[in-house]
Structures are given as C-alpha cells and as structure tokens.
Amino acid sequence: MFSRDQLKRAATLTEEDFRGVQHQRIYRIDPNRDYGSLASLVSRADQTIDTGQIAEHWDRMGQLYASLKPGHVTASVALKRLVGFSAKNRFYRADRDLGRIFKTEFILQYLSEPELRRRIRRGLLKVEQLHALARDVFYGRRGRINARELWEQMNTCSCLNLILACIVYWQGREISRVLSQCDPVANGIDLSLLEHVSPIEWITSCSMASISLDRKLVRQRRRTKRVGLSV
Numbered sequence: 001m002f003s004r005d006q007l008k009r010a011a012t013l014t015e016e017d018f019r020g021v022q023h024q025r026i027y028r029i030d031p032n033r034d035y036g037s038l039a040s041l042v043s044r045a046d047q048t049i050d051t052g053q054i055a056e057h058w059d060r061m062g063q064l065y066a067s068l069k070p071g072h073v074t075a076s077v078a079l080k081r082l083v084g085f086s087a088k089n090r091f092y093r094a095d096r097d098l099g100r101i102f103k104t105e106f107i108l109q110y111l112s113e114p115e116l117r118r119r120i121r122r123g124l125l126k127v128e129q130l131h132a133l134a135r136d137v138f139y140g141r142r143g144r145i146n147a148r149e150l151w152e153q154m155n156t157c158s159c160l161n162l163i164l165a166c167i168v169y170w171q172g173r174e175i176s177r178v179l180s181q182c183d184p185v186a187n188g189i190d191l192s193l194l195e196h197v198s199p200i201e202w203i204t205s206c207s208m209a210s211i212s213l214d215r216k217l218v219r220q221r222r223r224t225k226r227v228g229l230s231v
Contacts, residue, residue: 026104027097049097057094129200130164137163171199 027049028035028042035042042048054061064081067073085092110116138160147153175197184191 024107026107027100029101049100050093051097053090053094054098054101057091060091061095061098126198126200129198133164133167133200134160137167168199175199 026041027047029049031048145153145156
C-alpha cells in the first residue's frame with residue numbers, strides 16, 4: 001500500500017518541512033514491519049489498521065460509495081448513516097480504517113513530493129487571496145450576513161460572488177491589454193514571471209464605488225443571445 005520510496009523520503013524530512021506534522025496521525029498496516037524513523041509516529045496500538053474488517057465489508061462499502069456518484073444518496077445522508085453507527089460497529093470501523101489508509105497515503109505523498117507541496121500551497125494562497133478580496137469588498141456590517149431567510153442569504157452571497165468575478169475578469173482584461181500594447185520582449189520583461197501574477201487583486205479597484213446596472217442593456221444582450229441560439 002505504501003511504497004518504500006515514500007517511507008524513505010518522508011523519514012528524511014523534519015517538522016519544518018511540514019508544518020503541524022506533530023498534530024497529524026498516520027497509521028500502519030503491518031505492526032511487525034520496521035518503519036525506520038517513522039516508527040515513533042506509528043508505535044501506538046490504535047494506529048494499526050485492520051485490513052480484515054475492510055475486506056469483510058468491501059462489497060457493502062462499494063455499494064454505498066457507488067450510490068453517491070449517480071446521486072441516489074447524497075453525501076450528507078451517507079455521513080449521517082455512518083455517524084449513526086456506534087464506534088464498535090464493524091462497518092463503521094471498516095470505513096474509518098479505509099479513510100485512515102487514504103489519509104496516511106496522502107500525508108506520505110505530501111511529505112515525499114515537493115512538487116505536490118508547491119501545488120497545494122499555490123492553491124491555498126489563491127483561496128486566501130480570494131477570501132481577502134471578499135472581506136475587502138463586503139465591508140458593510142463588518143462582513144456579516146444578517147439576513148434571516150435562506151433566499152436572502154443566498155442572494156447576498158450570489159451578489160458578492162458576482163462582484164468578485166467582475167473584479168477578477170477586469171484584472172485579467174487589464175493584464176491582457178498591457179501585454180498587447182507593449183512589447184514585453186523589447187522592454188526586457190520576462191514572460192515566465194506571468195505565472196506568478198494573479199488577477200485576484202484589488203489594489204487598482206475602488207471598493208467604495210457604487211455600481212449601477214442598466215437593465216435595458218442586460219435585456220438587450222439576453223435577447224441577442226436567444227436570437228443567436230434560435231438561428
């Protein structure tokens with residue numbers, strides 16, 4: 001299940017390479033195997049996975065997870081069913097051990113592959129940028145949604161997402177315009193640095209402006225699209 005190369009590369013890293021690794025738990029399958037430097041992390045008796053339970057309920061777990069893809073069962077309903085079981089239930093323990101296998105495999109892969117860590121960190125930075133942009137735009141009422149009705153809350157979130165999308169789109173258009181109007185190569189601009197430029201910025205945007213939409217133009221564009229589709 002876990003390759004020898006993954007174990008070796010993960011054993012050579014320190015806590016500075018994976019922040020919060022001391023708070024994560026990984027699990028073992030074979031208690032008699034020598035895990036080297038990782039032995040102290042999987043030395044407890046409750047960190048051993050019972051593969052017999054997984055094999056015993058494999059068909060039943062397959063039916064449960066296969067029903068999620070076509071939508072016969074929602075994820076929330078499946079979780080409620082699993083949570084409803086006691087910790088001594090063998091089906092519950094089989095699902096738990098299978099999840100622990102996936103978790104351990106991902107942690108070892110994260111520790112042993114620098115490219116995966118860089119990709120995940122880039123994604124996290126983009127998400128944090130988007131959250132910071134949302135906080136800056138939704139400054140009214142300290143960023144709280146005080147509506148009671150669900151449709152009002154959804155309406156507020158949809159409007160916020162629309163404004164964020166407009167800002168990101170405008171920034172992307174501006175980056176494209178600047179590149180098209182000036183010659184980057186002649187001006188000594190390294191185009192490889194563009195991958196580090198994110199359109200999720202709001203320095204050049206005015207968050208205190210009032211936005212008004214012309215309903216006539218919106219309706220006119222809708223009619224044009226409908227005519228194009230009918231043709």
